Amino acid sequence: MGTYFFKRILYVIPITLAVSFFCFMLVHLSPGDPMDAVVSADAPREVVAMVQAAYGFDRPLPEQYGRWVVRAVQGDLGLSTANGRAVTTEVFGALVNTLRLALVASLIGFTLGCLFGTLAGYWQGSLLDRFVTGIAVGGVSIPHYWLGMMLVIVFSVELSWLPSSGAGPGSSSDWVWEWRYIRHLILPAITLSVIPMGVVTRTVRAMVAEILNHDFVEALRAKGLAEVRVFLHVVKNVAPTALAVMGLQLGYLLGGSILVETVFSWPGTGLLLNNAIFQRDLPILQGTILVLAIFFVLLNLMVDLAQARLDPRIQRN
Amino acid sequence: MNQTAEIVAPQQDQPLVQVSGLEVRFKSPDRTVHAVNGVDLTLKRGEILTILGESGSGKSVTLRTLMRLLPERRTQLKGQVSVDGRDVLAMPQRELRRFRGRTAAMIFQEPMLAFDPVFTIGQQIAETVCRHEGVSHKEGLARALELFELVRIPSARRRLANYPHELSGGMSQRAMIALALSCRPRLLLADEPTTALDATVQIQILLLLRELQRELDMSVIFVTHDMGVANEISDRIAVMYGGRIVETGKVGEIIAQPRHPYTLGLMNSRASGELKGQRLEAIPGSPPDLATLPSGCAFAPRCPYAIDTCHDSVPIAHTIEGQHWAACHRLEQTQP
Ligand SMILES: Nc1ncnc2c1ncn2[C@@H]1O[C@H](COP(=O)(O)OP(=O)(O)OP(=O)(O)O)[C@@H](O)[C@H]1O
Ligand SMILES: [Mg+2]
Numbered sequence: 001m002g003t004y005f006f007k008r009i010l011y012v013i014p015i016t017l018a019v020s021f022f023c024f025m026l027v028h029l030s031p032g033d034p035m036d037a038v039v040s041a042d043a044p045r046e047v048v049a050m051v052q053a054a055y056g057f058d059r060p061l062p063e064q065y066g067r068w069v070v071r072a073v074q075g076d077l078g079l080s081t082a083n084g085r086a087v088t089t090e091v092f093g094a095l096v097n098t099l100r101l102a103l104v105a106s107l108i109g110f111t112l113g114c115l116f117g118t119l120a121g122y123w124q125g126s127l128l129d130r131f132v133t134g135i136a137v138g139g140v141s142i143p144h145y146w147l148g149m150m151l152v153i154v155f156s157v158e159l160s161w162l163p164s165s166g167a168g169p170g171s172s173s174d175w176v177w178e179w180r181y182i183r184h185l186i187l188p189a190i191t192l193s194v195i196p197m198g199v200v201t202r203t204v205r206a207m208v209a210e211i212l213n214h215d216f217v218e219a220l221r222a223k224g225l226a227e228v229r230v231f232l233h234v235v236k237n238v239a240p241t242a243l244a245v246m247g248l249q250l251g252y253l254l255g256g257s258i259l260v261e262t263v264f265s266w267p268g269t270g271l272l273l274n275n276a277i278f279q280r281d282l283p284i285l286q287g288t289i290l291v292l293a294i295f296f297v298l299l300n301l302m303v304d305l306a307q308a309r310l311d312p313r314i315q316r317n
Numbered sequence: 318m319n320q321t322a323e324i325v326a327p328q329q330d331q332p333l334v335q336v337s338g339l340e341v342r343f344k345s346p347d348r349t350v351h352a353v354n355g356v357d358l359t360l361k362r363g364e365i366l367t368i369l370g371e372s373g374s375g376k377s378v379t380l381r382t383l384m385r386l387l388p389e390r391r392t393q394l395k396g397q398v399s400v401d402g403r404d405v406l407a408m409p410q411r412e413l414r415r416f417r418g419r420t421a422a423m424i425f426q427e428p429m430l431a432f433d434p435v436f437t438i439g440q441q442i443a444e445t446v447c448r449h450e451g452v453s454h455k456e457g458l459a460r461a462l463e464l465f466e467l468v469r470i471p472s473a474r475r476r477l478a479n480y481p482h483e484l485s486g487g488m489s490q491r492a493m494i495a496l497a498l499s500c501r502p503r504l505l506l507a508d509e510p511t512t513a514l515d516a517t518v519q520i521q522i523l524l525l526l527r528e529l530q531r532e533l534d535m536s537v538i539f540v541t542h543d544m545g546v547a548n549e550i551s552d553r554i555a556v557m558y559g560g561r562i563v564e565t566g567k568v569g570e571i572i573a574q575p576r577h578p579y580t581l582g583l584m585n586s587r588a589s590g591e592l593k594g595q596r597l598e599a600i601p602g603s604p605p606d607l608a609t610l611p612s613g614c615a616f617a618p619r620c621p622y623a624i625d626t627c628h629d630s631v632p633i634a635h636t637i638e639g640q641h642w643a644a645c646h647r648l649e650q651t652q653p
Contacts, residue, residue, distance in 0.1 A: 215430040222384055223445045223496070224418030233433050240435075311435055312480040 004308060012301055019293040020072070024065050027285050055081065055283075068286070077287035082279040087287035090272065095291060097167055098261070098268030100175070102253040104189040109196030110246050116197075117204025117242075118235075124209045132201060139198025145259040148191040152263070155187060162187050165265035188264040192257055196249035203245045207238040240311040247303030251296045331402065333504055333536045334360035334383065339396035341378050341387070341560075348608045352378040354560040354615075355396075357634075362503070365530060365537040367547040367568075369583070370557035373604050376540040379557070380506050383538070384421050385413055401503055419449045421504040422497035427513050428489040432481035438489075439477030442496050449500045464495035468525060487518035491525070498529065505530070505537045511546060523550050544583060548572055553640070556580045559605045559615030561631075566641030576651045577643040578620045614646065622647040 052058045055078075056067060071078070077087035113136075120132040156164035168174075168181035175181050211217065211234050220230045254269070261270030269288050276284040308314045341353035353375045360366050368376045381387050382398060385405055398405040401420050408416060425431040432441055442464060443457030452460075458477065465473035468491040481489060490510060497505060507526065511519040527550055530537050541547055547554055548568060555565040556577065564577035575581045582600040602619035605611065611618065617627040626646050634642045645651075 215425060215427060216433045218386060219423070219425055219431040220433065222386055222417055222423045224414045224416070224448055225444070226414060226448075229444075229448075233436070236435050237433065312437075313434060313482055 004314075005305060008301065008304055008308075012297060015297050016294055017069075019297060020069055020290055021065065023286055023289045023293060024068060026289070027282055028061060055079075072287075072290065077290070078283040080281050080284050082276070082281040082284070087283045090284060091269065091287045091291050094267060094269045094272040094288070095295075097175075097266065098254060098257060098270065101185060101188055101192065101257065101261075101266060101268060102250060104185055105192035106196055106246070106250050106253055108189060109193035109249070110200055112193070113197045113200025113246075114204055114242065116201040118208055120201070120205040121208025121212070124205075124212075129205075133205070136198040136201035136205070139194045139201070141198075142194065144191050144194060145263050147194060148188065148260055148263040151187045151191060167267050188260055188266050191264075192253060192260050196246070196253065199249055200242065200245060204238060204242050207241050208234060211237045236310065240307040240314070243306055243310070244303050247299050251299050254295055254299075255292045332359040333362045333364075333401055334358060334538070335397070335399045336379075336383070337397045339379070339382060339398060340394070341375070341382055342393040343387075344391050344393060350607045351610050352560055352607055353382070354610065356557075356560070356562055358555065358562070360504075360536050360538060362536055363530075363534050364553065365527075365539060365551045366553045366555060367539045367541060367551035368555050368557055368562075369541060369544065369547050371542060371604050373607065374557040375560040375607075376542075376557055377508050378560075380423070380508050380538060380540055383504070383506060384417050384423060386417075386423075415449070418445055418502070419500045420502060421506060422500070422502040424490075424493050424497050424505065424507040424510045426509040428493040428510075429481060429484075429486060429513075431493055432489065434481050437478055437480055438484070438492050438496075442477075442492075442499050445496060445499050460499065461495070464499055465492070467498070467529070468492070468495045470495070486514050487522065490514060490518075490522055494522075494525065494529070498533065501533065503535060505535050507537060507539045509540055509542070512541070512543070519546070520549075526550065556583070559610065560607065561615065561644065563616065563645070564641075564643040566637070566639075570638070570641040574637075574641075574653055576637055576641075576648055577616075577645050578622055578647070578651060579616045580643070581651060582619075614644075620647075622650040 049058070056064055059067070068078070075088055077091065079085065080087055080090060116132045116136065120129040123129055152164045155162045163184050164187070166184055168184045214237075217230060217234070220233055225233075257266075257268065258270035258274055260266070261268045262274050265271065269292060272284065273288050275281070276288065336356055336358040339353055339356040339358075340351075343350040343352060356375075356379055358366075358379075368379065370376050378387065382394065383400060383405065385408070387394075394406055396406075400416075403412075403416065403420070405413075405416070432438060436444075439458050439461050442461035443454050446452060446457035446460045447454055461477055462473055465476060470476050470488060470491050476484070476488070476492070484492060493510075505526075510526070511522050514522060523546065526537070526539075529535070539547075539550055551568050553565065553567055554571045555562045556571070556579065557563065558579050564571065564575065564580045571580065572584075575584050579600070586600060600619060605615045605618070611628065613626070613628040613630055614620070614623070614632050617623040620627065624647065630646075632644045632646045634644045635648055636642045637648070
C-alpha cells in the first residue's frame with residue numbers, strides 16, 4: 001500500500017517536467033512573433049533588440065526553457081508582454097475565479113449526475129431510465145456556449161433576474177459568498193455543469209446496471225441484507241470509476257471553460273487565455289497553461305490515490 | 318399473496334423442506350420461459366438431496382425459489398414452498414430477509430464472484446452475523462475467525478483481512494461455506510459448489526461439506542450435473558429434466574437401478590465403473606426449448622422407448638419401491 005502511494009507520487013515529477021516542456025514549446029511553435037505585442041512594427045532595431053533581451057527572447061530556445069523552468073519553480077513566471085504585470089499574480093487571481101466557478105459547476109453536475117445515474121441504473125429500462133438517459137444525452141450534446149447564450153437571453157434579457165456578465169462588484173479579490181456575488185455565478189455555473197452532469201449520469205448508470213448483474217449482489221441478498229445495505233455495496237463498487245470520471249471532468253472544467261468564461265465575461269483563466277491569445281501575450285499563455293496543466297496532474301494524482309484507497313484490486317498491478 | 322405468512326410451529330418429524338406443484342415462469346415481452354413445471358420435493362432434517370440434471374433443466378431456478386431469490390417483477394410463481402414450517406412464497410419482505418441467511422443459506426458456483434470485491438472476506442462474514450444476531454462488528458469478526466477454523470482455512474486470522482481476489486478458488490469456496498454457515502442455517506443450498514474447482518480441490522470441498530453437515534445437523538440440497546459428485550455426497554438423488562423431476566430415490570437405488578430412460582441415458586453416458594469426475598454427455602438430441610414445451614413428456618423426442626402416448630400426455634409418478642419413483646409411461650421397458 002505505502003509503496004504504491006509513494007511511487008504514484010514520484011511519477012508526478014517527470015510528468016510535470018514533460019508537461020512544462022510541451023507548454024513552452026507549443027506556444028513557440030504557434031505562428032506570430034511575441035515581440036509584436038510589445039513594440040510597434042516601426043520601432044527602431046536597437047529598441048526591438050533591447051526589449052527582446054529584456055524578455056530573454058534573444059537566447060536560444062533550450063536556454064529560454066531552462067531559465068523559465070528555474071524561475072517557475074521559484075514562483076516567478078515572468079512578466080506579461082501586454083501590460084507588464086507579473087504573470088504569477090495574473091494567473092492565480094484568475095485561477096481563484098475559475099476554481100470558484102468550476103467547483104460550483106461540478107458540485108451541481110456531479111450531484112445530479114450521481115443521482116440520475118443511480119436511479120436510471122437501478123430501474124434500467126423503465127420510463128424514468130429513458131427520461132434520464134435523454135437528459136444525459138442532451139447534456140453532452142448541447143454546445144455549452146449556445147446554452148449559455150440562451151440562458152442569458154431568457155434570464156438576463158427577458159426576465160432580468162440574473163446578471164449576464166462579470167463576477168460582481170469590485171475586483172475578484174473582493175469576492176464573498178453573498179447574494180450580490182453569487183447571482184453572477186449562477187448562469188455560468190449551470191451552463192458549465194451540463195456536460196459533467198451528462199457524462200457522470202451515463203457512467204454511473206452503466207456502472208450501477210453492470211454491478212447489479214454481478215453474482216455477488218444476489219449473494220448479498222441471499223445473506224438476508226436489507227436493500228439499503230445492498231445499495232451501499234453497489235455504491236462502493238461504483239465509486240472508484242465514478243470518482244475517476246468526476247476527476248477528469250473537473251479537470252476539463254478548469255481548462256475547458258474558455259468559451260463559457262468568454263460568453264459570461266467571467267474573469268477566470270479561460271478569459272485570461274482568450275485575451276492572451278489575441279494579444280500574443282506569450283508569458284501569460286505559457287504561465288496559464290502550465291498552472292492549469294499542473295493542476296490537472298495533481299487532480300489526477302488525487303483521483304488515483306483515492307481510487308486505490310477504495311478499490312483494493314488496484315494496488316496489485 | 319397473503320400479507321402475513323402462516324407460521325406453523327416447526328416439528329422435528331416434519332420434513333424441513335416441502336415443495337409441491339412448483340411452477341416458475343419468466344416473462345419477457347417476446348417470450349415466456351417455463352423453467353420449472355410442477356416440481357414436488359421433500360427434504361428431511363439432516364438429509365442431503367442432490368438435484369441432478371443437464372444444463373437448463375431448472376436446477377438453479379428451483380434452488381433460488383427456495384429462498385425467493387428470483388427477480389420478483391419478471392417471475393411468475395405457482396405452488397407451495399415451505400421451509401421449516403414457513404410459507405416462503407407468502408412471506409413479507411421483512412420476514413424474508415430474516416429467513417435468508419439464517420434459516421436457509423446458499424453457496425454459489427463461482428465463489429470468487431460471490432464475494433463483493435471491495436470488502437474483505439472478514440467484513441463480509443461479520444456483516445452477515447451482525448445482520449442476523451445484532452452483535453457488534455468486532456464480535457462478528459470473532460465469529461468469522463471461528464468459522465474459518467471450522468472450514469479449515471490455514472492462517473485464518475490473516476485470511477480474514479484478505480480481499481476476495483487474494484484467495485485461490487478452493488480457499489474462497491471454503492470462505493463461502495464459512496459465510497453460509499455463519500448463522501447456523503438449518504438448510505444449506507449448494508448450487509454446483511465444486512464445478513469451478515480442480516478435481517483434487519473438489520473432493521476436499523465435498524468431504525468438508527459432508528462432515529460439516531453431520532456436525533451441524535443441517536439439511537442440504539446439492540445441485541450438480543456430475544453423477545460422480547452426486548454419488549459421493551448424497552443420501553437421495555432427484556433427477557431433473559425440462560423443469561420436472563423425472564426420477565427420485567436413494568443414491569443406491571438410482572445408481573444401481575435407474576428406471577427413467579433419461580436417468581439410464583445419464584448412467585450409460587459415463588465410462589462404466591468409473592464414477593468420479595465424469596460429466597454428463599452423449600444422450601442424442603438436445604434439451605427441450607423451455608419457451609415452447611412439448612405437450613407430453615419433455616424427454617420423449619430424445620427417448621428410445623417413446624410411443625405416441627409419450628408425446629401426448631405428461632406421465633405421472635409411478636412408485637417403484639419405497640421412495641423410489643419415476644415419471645414415465647414406459648417403465649416396463651426399463652425393468653432390469
Ligand atoms: N432470471 C431468469 N430470467 C429468464 N430466464 C431464466 C432466468 N433464470 C433462469 N432462466 C432460464 O431458466 C432455465 C433453467 O435455468 P437454470 O439456471 O435453472 O438451469 P440449470 O439446471 O441450473 O442449468 P445449469 O446446469 O446450466 O446451471 C434456463 O433456460 C434459463 O435460461
Ligand atoms: Mg445452474
